[in-house]
């Protein structure tokens with residue numbers, strides 16, 4: 001029996017509605033998640049707004065948007081400026097240096113595909129160009145990561161894909 005549209009809406013806001021918050025992380029292909037897919041790390045699906053960023057990553061460039069109206073940087077890429085709502089922006093290439101603003105050491109992986117990486121560092125990094133970037137801090141002992149530490153962008157290659165994923169590692173001073 002089919003539910004009337006009104007009933008279906010109420011059902012959708014029921015006690016399990018909150019689980020949909022996690023769907024983009026767990027299931028980027030849409031419906032029909034299988035155990036085989038859980039074994040693979042989530043990968044980006046570039047769209048018209050994010051494609052310059054992901055193409056840049058494959059060329060070793062960390063690209064970001066700078067608003068043509070107010071001059072402020074924004075990250076991640078969006079259709080309109082988060083500061084002034086202008087839709088005019090240009091893509092620039094970051095030098096790739098920044099500082100750790102905050103971080104957590106992850107001991108219990110959210111997906112089985114990350115289990116082999118534990119413990120690993122999830123960080124918020126302030127790039128010198130003036131925007132914040134969430135990423136992993138690679139190529140170091142997690143116990144050595146500190147707030148304020150200088151880091152630089154590096155590019156992770158994940159198995160089964162040609163797409164490189166921007167991350168950071170300690171900057172050698």
Ligand SMILES: [Zn+2]
Nearest residue numbers: 067070081084
């Ligand atoms: Zn703006």
